[in-house]
Amino acid sequence: MRVKSFQALRFLMISSIFLAHISFIMTNERATSFFYRYLNNGVFGVTFFFMLSGFCLNLGYHDRLANLDKDSYLGFVKRRIIKIYPIYIIMQTLYLIMEIIKNPVIENVKQLLCKYFISIPLLQMVIPSEKLQISLNAVSWFLSILFLLYLIAPLVIMLAASVRDSIRKNLIVLVVLILLYMTFILYSYGFLETDIGYFITRSFIMNMLVFSIGVFLSNIRLGKMVKPDSIKGKIFFSFLEILILGMTVMFYCSGTVIFSSWKFYYFLKLLLFVFLIFIFSYDGGVCSGIFSLKLFDILGNASFEFYLMHYFIIRLMAAPMQKIFGTGNWDNLLITGILFVGTWLLAVLCNRIPIYLSGRKRHAEA
Secondary structure (H helix, E strand, O other): OOOOOHHHHHHHHHHHHHHHHHHOOOOOOOHHHHHHHHOOOOHHHHHHHHHHHHHHHHHHHHHOOOOHHHHHHHHHHHHHHHHHHHHHHHHHHHHHHHHHHHHHHHHHHHHHHHHHHOOOOHHHHOOOHHHHOOOOOOOHHHHHHHHHHHHHHHHHHHHHOOOOHHHHHHHHHHHHHHHHHHHHHHHHHHOOOOOHHHHHHHOHHHHHHHHHHHHHHHHHHOOOOOEEEOHHHHHHHHHHHHHHHHHHHHHHHHHHHOOOOOOHHHHHHHHHHHHHHHHOOOOOOOOHHHOOHHHHHHHHOOHHHHHHHHHHHHHHHHHHHHHOOOOOOHHHHHHHHHHHHHHHHHHHHHHHHHHHHHHHHHHOOO
């Protein structure tokens, strides 16, 4: 089962992470204040991706991994690693070279090489140290978590298959997982500034809970095969999609302003993503129709490449571009737009080249 509108959601969420990471170029005090108040919320999109990953993997593999064996497990992990590792190691290497050129002092080079070699096996997120978890390319921690999730994903999907036919059991599991997630939030934000606090909030265990919520949510979706083909069905789903999108924008732009408690905000955000993914999984409303456009499909497919490239490109290009264009509000807006469009073009190119080459190879073999 393929949900077309998910590609547009990938594009929107990954774009929100870009906005958060480009915040450092906002040198004007007024612009900086506005940005940090309303747009600097990159973790918002990251949580969504972990849940969406669990949801989509279960939709795609619920039959093949229901009876897990060695070959199916190794085949799954191999396909996942092939997808994420080449571009990951390329970006880590480029980032290493860039940082060494910027500061070739021997002590700095030693630290960079240490971080580089620790990050190669994608296991840095099992180390309770913020300095080592954020290894070179700041987005590498996400890849480490994703890799660890891929190692246990077949087991989670196999367990989910055992309760797939019972919506009641899946709902119970969802409630338990959400309560466990909130337990981590409650007992970590009191000491977030410490390495252990940072480790807990970004840890594999916490994000595994979010991933597992996506898996069991997709079980409910598989059991609720509603077909919104009638006019009433389309109107109903259109209303739900507009409502949940509006709430998502509100949470992203002003959630931290409206809710004084981060803990309450994180709880509501998690519930928001549950409904956002579930509602759009039916592709039933007007928004889904727009989100199913070919453009969003192309951008959604390139979202992984965009995520790995964008921070490197910002660090490489933003400061030199400020020297050319200036540092005012409109200057920073222009730089943001150029880097945003340019990074997407490069990401799409990197995503399409292997597809093009594999197509030519099959054509030549035929």
